Amino acid sequence: MAVMEKLHEIKLFGRGGQGIVTAGNLLSEAAAYGGQYAQSIPTFGPERRGGPSICSLRISDKPILLRCAVTSPETLCVFDPTIWHYVNILLGFEDNGKMMFNTQLSPEEVEKVLKEGKYGYELKGNGYEIWTVDATEISTRILGRPITNTTMLGAFSRATGMVEMENVRKAIEKRFPDTSEENFKAAKEAFDRIKKL
Amino acid sequence: MTEEFFTGNRAAAEAAKLSRTQVVAAYPITPQTSAVEYISQFINNGEMKANMIRVESEHSAMSACVGASLAGARTFTASSSQGLQLMSEVLYFASGMRVPTVMGIANRTLSMPVNIWADHQDSMVNRDSGWIQFYCANAQEVLDNIIQAYKICENEKVLLPAMVCYDGFIISHVAERMDVLTQEQADMFLPEPNGSNRPLLDPKEPLQFGEVVYPDWYPDFEYKKHKALLESRETILEVAREYNELFDRSYGLVENYLTEDADIVFMGLGSLTSTTHWVVNELREKREKVGVLKLRVYRPFPDKEVIETCRNAKVVAIIDRDIGYGTTGMLYPDVTRALYPLDERPKCLNFIVGLGGKDVTPETIMNIYKISERALKGEEVDTVNWPDARIYD
Numbered sequence: 001m002a003v004m005e006k007l008h009e010i011k012l013f014g015r016g017g018q019g020i021v022t023a024g025n026l027l028s029e030a031a032a033y034g035g036q037y038a039q040s041i042p043t044f045g046p047e048r049r050g051g052p053s054i055c056s057l058r059i060s061d062k063p064i065l066l067r068c069a070v071t072s073p074e075t076l077c078v079f080d081p082t083i084w085h086y087v088n089i090l091l092g093f094e095d096n097g098k099m100m101f102n103t104q105l106s107p108e109e110v111e112k113v114l115k116e117g118k119y120g121y122e123l124k125g126n127g128y129e130i131w132t133v134d135a136t137e138i139s140t141r142i143l144g145r146p147i148t149n150t151t152m153l154g155a156f157s158r159a160t161g162m163v164e165m166e167n168v169r170k171a172i173e174k175r176f177p178d179t180s181e182e183n184f185k186a187a188k189e190a191f192d193r194i195k196k197l
Numbered sequence: 198m199t200e201e202f203f204t205g206n207r208a209a210a211e212a213a214k215l216s217r218t219q220v221v222a223a224y225p226i227t228p229q230t231s232a233v234e235y236i237s238q239f240i241n242n243g244e245m246k247a248n249m250i251r252v253e254s255e256h257s258a259m260s261a262c263v264g265a266s267l268a269g270a271r272t273f274t275a276s277s278s279q280g281l282q283l284m285s286e287v288l289y290f291a292s293g294m295r296v297p298t299v300m301g302i303a304n305r306t307l308s309m310p311v312n313i314w315a316d317h318q319d320s321m322v323n324r325d326s327g328w329i330q331f332y333c334a335n336a337q338e339v340l341d342n343i344i345q346a347y348k349i350c351e352n353e354k355v356l357l358p359a360m361v362c363y364d365g366f367i368i369s370h371v372a373e374r375m376d377v378l379t380q381e382q383a384d385m386f387l388p389e390p391n392g393s394n395r396p397l398l399d400p401k402e403p404l405q406f407g408e409v410v411y412p413d414w415y416p417d418f419e420y421k422k423h424k425a426l427l428e429s430r431e432t433i434l435e436v437a438r439e440y441n442e443l444f445d446r447s448y449g450l451v452e453n454y455l456t457e458d459a460d461i462v463f464m465g466l467g468s469l470t471s472t473t474h475w476v477v478n479e480l481r482e483k484r485e486k487v488g489v490l491k492l493r494v495y496r497p498f499p500d501k502e503v504i505e506t507c508r509n510a511k512v513v514a515i516i517d518r519d520i521g522y523g524t525t526g527m528l529y530p531d532v533t534r535a536l537y538p539l540d541e542r543p544k545c546l547n548f549i550v551g552l553g554g555k556d557v558t559p560e561t562i563m564n565i566y567k568i569s570e571r572a573l574k575g576e577e578v579d580t581v582n583w584p585d586a587r588i589y590d
Contacts, residue, residue, distance in 0.1 A: 025372045029202045032374045039373045044314060044366040044554065065475035067334070067367050067468035068556045 008162060009070040010057040013089050014079035017049035019149035023079065024055035026153060026171045031059045033167035039064045052087050059162050077156050078102060079148050081136055088121040090114070095125030100155045100194070102135035102148050107197035131159040133194040135186075142186040143179075150176070150183040154191030165191060198376045198444070205368035208336040208375060209275060209301040209361070210235030212343035214245045215383035216299075219270040219390065222250040222261035228278040228313070230303045230369055236273075255280040259287035259300075266296040267406055269392030271347060273298070277365055278305035281319045285326070291358045292327025292422060294406050295395070297350035299343060300328075302362045303369035304467065304518075306553045314554020315365040317466060321519040321527045327422050329359035329429055330496040332466040337375040339363045341446055342493075344378070348387050348436045353394040355429045357422075364468045364518075366554065378444065386443055430497050450499035455481060456488030456506045461569045462543075464490040464503075464532065465516035469550070469557040473516070476562040487566065495528075500535045507536055510543045514569045518551040525581050544572050547581045561585050 014020035024040035031038035041056040056070035074097040107130040114123035133155050135148040153168045173180040209232040223233040239245035252258045262272040306316040331342040346359040437448040463473045470491035480487045490506045507513050517526020529547040548565045551557040564584040572578045
């Protein structure tokens with residue numbers, strides 16, 4: 001794993017009911033198992049199923065002093081296949097950052113859509129990375145429901161290298177002792193299948 | 198010590214468990230937090246031997262804690278916002294009857310307009326209720342402060358209640374890495390509650406609590422309560438030293454960071470001091486002489502420490518996450534009063550930020566810095582500033 005030299009700022013996007021807050025906690029916990037400091041900050045408000053749910057995540061090799069939401073993320077992880085049609089996920093995004101999408105589209109297709117500004121905001125620059133995986137399909141097949149919060153952990157691990165899969169497994173086992181095997185299997189499949197632009 | 202990944206609410210619940218709290222009274226719906234939900238799970242799992250009293254309001258929750266405490270039990274409750282306001286009357290009963298109960302407060306604003314998010318309005322308006330007040334900057338401090346609070350409050354020189362305040366959502370709902378004492382470690386630090394150093398309700402030797410005191414004697418009672426709170430600072434420091442010796446985590450009444458040679462000292466309560474600490478690091482890299490003073494304890498007010506830190510500063514930026522309508526932020530007059538006797542006083546500026554959950558970001562603190570820097574250069578600036586509000590003049 002790459003040596004952590006700086007504070008990593010990440011945003012997770014999904015919908016209420018999809019377990020985005022849990023995903024943030026699992027990723028932070030996995031980072032902590034890897035000896036790093038981590039903090040997961042949900043956007044707070046009256047939650048409603050289906051509404052946007054956004055979580056800020058920080059991972060660092062030093063204790064984290066900042067106590068506020070992430071405003072200029074370098075990494076985006078999009079758990080829901082259509083949330084980015086309605087929410088400007090690129091707000092404050094650093095041009096040379098990484099994006100992971102749960103979608104049936106290829107990374108090339110996602111890039112085209114974002115460059116065209118189809119949803120009212122445009123991707124600029126060219127230093128970014130786009131990764132895609134059909135996590136909904138994986139989750140539905142392995143877990144029996146289209147909840148991608150554990151599946152996308154594998155995608156995140158592969159694309160960012162910030163958390164090791166072994167630590168993702170530990171975090172999943174602690175949180176879901178009864179279903180950890182299937183959940184980790186789904187995460188592992190996303191890890192293996194995610195494609196990069 | 199075990200490394201865990203907990204939210205502030207979970208840390209509060211763990212602290213109540215580690216302190217072997219015997220009675221927990223709480224009203225279980227909004228604005229309650231998951232702290233008491235965790236406690237009820239601990240009790241249900243058999244991890245914690247306590248009676249959970251589900252009351253019909255926060256007023257009753259505090260009343261139950263006072264009653265159980267007078268019978269000798271170690272008691273805990275949690276609340277915030279309107280819940281704390283409903284409890285307000287009984288807060289004074291608790292301090293007046295010298296009850297050593299401890300309460301966790303996930304700081305949230307007071308409506309209207311309706312808002313459920315973080316600021317310090319709820320605990321600040323209760324700052325004069327005779328309770329010790331701690332403010333935390335992260336989940337670790339929530340745990341450490343609650344455990345220490347019992348030891349402080351139950352000391353016979355103190356016998357007062359304490360509020361351990363932590364920012365709603367920003368600390369209460371944020372999961373982070375922290376170290377949790379084992380039960381053996383907690384037991385080593387905090388002896389089992391026995392109430393032997395104070396008068397208790399006992400059917401065999403009946404006593405009356407909360408009696409009428411006529412005007413001739415009333416000031417005497419008030420003076421004693423006030424003096425006990427003022428003098429509790431020594432016990433707070435003593436207990437902090439002991440905690441540090443055992444667990445290697447250092448606490449005082451305040452925490453100074455790079456204030457020694459600072460021209461501008463930022464001062465505040467709670468999680469915003471942590472973000473300020475980060476900004477101070479950034480500014481120090483540009484060789485700006487700035488530092489931050491975090492008040493861990495707000496009541497009793499740490500006059501001596503505030504004077505010590507501010508006497509050589511040129512500008513003190515007092516950051517309030519609350520507003521005293523019609524005057525200034527509520528921390529501001531405490532600081533200016535403490536500094537008034539100095540022959541050469543620093544310029545004291547007040548900044549009202551983060552009300553109703555408005556995120557206090559590095560940019561917010563940089564805006565405070567910019568105004569303070571203008572004052573440092575001798576420019577005229579407003580005394581009270583609202584750097585994160587839209588001002589429609």
